[in-house]
Amino acid sequence: MIQKVLFVCSGNTCRSQMAEAFLRKLAPEIEVVSAGLEPETRIRQETIEVMREAGIDLNGQYPKDVYDYADKPFDIVISMCEEGNKILPKLVGDKSKVLQIEFDDPASVKGTREQILAEYREVRDAISKAVEHLYINDFKPKSRRKLAALLNILSV
Numbered sequence: 359m360i361q362k363v364l365f366v367c368s369g370n371t372c373r374s375q376m377a378e379a380f381l382r383k384l385a386p387e388i389e390v391v392s393a394g395l396e397p398e399t400r401i402r403q404e405t406i407e408v409m410r411e412a413g414i415d416l417n418g419q420y421p422k423d424v425y426d427y428a429d430k431p432f433d434i435v436i437s438m439c440e441e442g443n444k445i446l447p448k449l450v451g452d453k454s455k456v457l458q459i460e461f462d463d464p465a466s467v468k469g470t471r472e473q474i475l476a477e478y479r480e481v482r483d484a485i486s487k488a489v490e491h492l493y494i495n496d497f498k499p500k501s502r503r504k505l506a507a508l509l510n511i512l513s514v
Contacts (some may be wrong), residue, residue: 360433360497362389364454366446367438370394370421371402373461374438375484378385379414385497391432395441397421401467408478412486424449434496438485439463459488 364372374392381390398421406416429470432454437443443458450456461484467477471480 360388362432362434363391364427364432364435364499365390366395366420366424366435366442367392367436368395368441368463369398369465370423371398372463372465373402373481373485374476375405375416375419375421376409376485377436377438377489377513379409379419379485381493382488383389383414384493388497391422391427393422393424395424395439396443397423404464404475404478408444408475408482411479412482417424436492443514457492459492461488497513 365377365381367374370393374394378390378392381388389502401416401419401421409416424442428449432450434457435446435450435454436457436459437446438459438461440460443460446456462477464474464478464481467474469477
């Protein structure tokens with residue numbers, strides 16, 4: 359069973375923060391962290407705003423540096439940006455399985471406030487669906503194992 363997951367993107371201000379929050383909400387039993395290759399000083403306000411719209415409060419979250427986790431084992435490390443696809447396999451070696459799921463960086467969008475927020479919402483929704491798909495298909499214990507665990511508990 360998957361117990362520890364690390365999401366990585368460039369600045370840890372948008373995509374990986376969203377993914378971490380969605381997986382935390384979906385599977386509180388999994389230890390989940392996000393980090394950036396070049397972390398910025400704070401999470402983008404637009405990220406906080408669109409996640410609040412989805413019922414998730416990012417209060418207390420902050421950008422973290424992926425290199426602070428280089429020596430820590432994770433079951434899965436998920437790269438959410440092109441730069442991570444190149445660096446992460448070398449950084450984690452064979453300690454962790456590396457998955458690559460890229461999303462556009464909403465922080466790079468220019469336009470009116472509404473156009474920018476629309477891009478953040480689109481990326482948020484895509485990340486939510488991807489995290490749910492990963493959880494259902496790759497992270498969630500299969501029902502047979504759940505039944506065996508329950509039977510073991512009941513027979514004690």
